[in-house]
Amino acid sequence: MSLGQIIRQKREELSLTLDEVSRRVGFSKPYLSTIETNKVKNPPSDELLTKLERVLQFESGLLLHIAHLERMPSDIRESYEAREAENEKLRGFIQKLMDNKKINTRSLKTMMTKSKVKMKPEQAPLAAGRLVPVINKVAAGYPAEFNDLDYPVGIADDYVRCPDLHDPNAFAVRVVGDSMEPKFREGDIVVFSPAVEVHNGDDCFVRFTMPHETTFKRVFFEKDEQIRLQPRNESYSPAVVEGKRIDGIYRAVIKYEML
Numbered sequence: 001m002s003l004g005q006i007i008r009q010k011r012e013e014l015s016l017t018l019d020e021v022s023r024r025v026g027f028s029k030p031y032l033s034t035i036e037t038n039k040v041k042n043p044p045s046d047e048l049l050t051k052l053e054r055v056l057q058f059e060s061g062l063l064l065h066i067a068h069l070e071r072m073p074s075d076i077r078e079s080y081e082a083r084e085a086e087n088e089k090l091r092g093f094i095q096k097l098m099d100n101k102k103i104n105t106r107s108l109k110t111m112m113t114k115s116k117v118k119m120k121p122e123q124a125p126l127a128a129g130r131l132v133p134v135i136n137k138v139a140a141g142y143p144a145e146f147n148d149l150d151y152p153v154g155i156a157d158d159y160v161r162c163p164d165l166h167d168p169n170a171f172a173v174r175v176v177g178d179s180m181e182p183k184f185r186e187g188d189i190v191v192f193s194p195a196v197e198v199h200n201g202d203d204c205f206v207r208f209t210m211p212h213e214t215t216f217k218r219v220f221f222e223k224d225e226q227i228r229l230q231p232r233n234e235s236y237s238p239a240v241v242e243g244k245r246i247d248g249i250y251r252a253v254i255k256y257e258m259l
Contacts, residue, residue, distance in 0.1 A: 003044075003066050008036040010056045025051040043067065130165050132191055134158040134172045160189055162254055167195040170253075173205065173216070179231035180216055184255065190216070191254035198251045203232075207248040208241075219249055 011021060018036075022029040027048055034040040044052075049063040160172050172191040175184050180203070184190060192205045204219045206229060217229035217239075225243035 002038050003063065003070055004036045004038045004040070006066065007052060007056065007063070010058065011036075014056060016056070021052070021055055024055045027051075043071065130162050130168075130170070131159040132162045132165065132170045132172050134160055134174065134189060160191065160256060162191055165191065165193065165254065167193040169194045171250075172254075175216060179233045179236040181233045183232050184216070185257070189256040190252050191256075192250040193253045194248070194250050196251045196253055198249050203252040205248075205250045205252070206246060207250075208245055209247045216252075 011018075018029045018032055022032055025032075025048060031040070035044055044067065046064055046067075049067055052058070053060060053063050162170070162172075170191055170193045172189050175186055175188045175190060177186060184203070190203075190205075198204060198219060200220050202219055203216070205214065205216055206219065207214045215229060217231060220228040220230060222228050222240065226240050227243055227246060227249075228238050228240050230238040
């Protein structure tokens with residue numbers, strides 16, 4: 001079912017009218033109707049989807065996940081959904097194994113055949129490189145509001161192809177501001193890999209704990225678990241923060257310059 005059909009079905013299950021939902025979420029009835037009938041021109045915002053999740057008693061994040069999947073290019077979405085289907089088969093198979101205390105090799109093979117679990121993965125098709133999600137913009141200045149957590153891993157509104165990059169959790173951002181000049185300029189796309197070890201002086205995407213803020217700086221590990229965030233642009237002063245304020249540090253591995 002489409003996102004609109006899912007929302008409508010849930011609303012009707014709860015015996016709620018469009019008028020009631022409209023009042024609770026603060027969006028007009030006609031707009032909600034276009035969403036339910038799949039006639040909406042502008043995709044519903046994350047703010048509206050979050051409110052609908054609460055009013056219609058959906059699991060938190062479910063409508064956001066469905067909406068982000070629908071925004072993906074069709075070929076990427078098909079690949080993602082196919083992998084999810086295979087994972088679901090594997091999870092079911094493992095559960096059967098856990099429930100079956102007496103099992104031998106022959107019955108194991110029979111179970112695998114019935115569950116359609118593949119013994120060997122299919123050979124990966126030739127590709128020009130991994131598609132890395134461009135999750136949003138990051139300010140190359142002082143920490144700024146930047147919500148990148150609405151996207152499931154590997155999903156975004158835009159992608160950049162990165163040959164020879166194998167980290168499935170890699171992500172990219174567009175630089176905003178001039179504090180990392182001259183190496184990184186506004187509009188450049190920078191790819192970060194959580195799998196790569198971070199050292200003193202590395203250019204890194206830094207995510208803070210609440211309030212949720214991020215920045216792009218050179219990182220230096222100081223005494224007493226403090227971290228210095230050093231701009232490359234000498235016009236900007238460094239900032240020293242407590243290590244406990246930082247939720248994640250990810251090293252830059254690839255840069256695509258804005259021409």
